Amino acid sequence: MAKTYSELEAWAIFVGALIIGVVLTSVFWAFITIPEDVKKIEKEIKNATESINIEKPSDFITFCDKVDGAPSWDNDGFRQCIVKDSSEKNLIVMNLLCKKFNLSLSYGSFGVKCEGKI
16 A cells, blocks of 8 residues: 655655755765875875884893893883892993993982983
């Protein structure tokens, strides 16, 4: 059985379909008219993320871990190893670490610290 719609229901269906059509058309045009600048920036971001190469200073981290220190480093060449106990043994070992990596040695209430840029 075919359903008949009242005049008000028919207008409501028409207005609803018109609104949906306008929204879908707007989304379509927004999608296909992305500015070239945005596309270029997205491409540069993609290329930049592919070319980044992060290298950990594994020999420095291994040496610092062996003396029970807390290593920290950054991509500019900064290296730091801190051992909380400032005993004479740790001073000698940390002095070797500092000489090996050409860092400066300091000690105090924080413990023994080797730090500097390589």
